Amino acid sequence: MCRCLQDLCREEQISELSSLLDLGGQSFETFRLDYYDRTLWPDFRRSPRENMELVLTNCRSYAEFFDPATPRNLFLNGTPGLGKTFLSACIARVVSEKGFSVVYDTAPTIFSRFETKKFARDGEEARQADRDTRRYLRCDLLILDDLGSEFTTPFVQATLYELINTRLVERKHTVINSNLNLATIRQRYTPQVASRLEGEYLSLPFFGQDIRLLKKGRV
Secondary structure, eight states: OOHHHHHHHHHHHHHHHHHHSOTTTOOGGGOOGGGSOOSOBTTTTBOHHHHHHHHHHHHHHHHHTOOTTSOOEEEEEESSSSSHHHHHHHHHHHHHHTTOOEEEEEHHHHHHHHHHHHHOOSHHHHHHHHHHHHHHHHSSEEEEEEETSSOOOHHHHHHHHHHHHHHHHTTOEEEEEESSOHHHHHHHSOHHHHHHHHHHSEEEEEOSSOHHHHHHHHO
């Protein structure tokens, strides 16, 4: 594509992401570390503040040095309200502004589109679902948000494996957010899914107090 068309595609993509994410207020520069306590958590052998400094560094490096030729994957996991979606939005923003194709969607929506593609009777609906699923499989960066919030069925288990494995084979970058840890992933989905996350993804745990509740207390 010519430079003008590339710029137009980038603008359209950022506009689409902005409809899902607060890209105006979500950036690495506005991420607040002061919400994370400095008290040591024995189970993790460090404090939430120390942990988030490491997580922030990894996420920022991932976005700023994004290179399709050297695929890397992240698994952000921890209880709700600790910044997983915020940092995912920061990654999406930086990578998208570099001109790479980024798709950000929730697990329930993604699995729903694969289901529609397989079972839809209406021609146009099936064609649109096919276009959506091809984007999930082929984009430079897929951010799958809130894995575990969907109703898990054998179809979902098979689809998740297909999505993860296909993108690994095609050497595409993927970021997965979940409230589930790897042990729970293994139980809820399949050992094959857990094995690929353990072997091919950098796992970044989130722990600490719920930031949403802390913000309410400060208001």
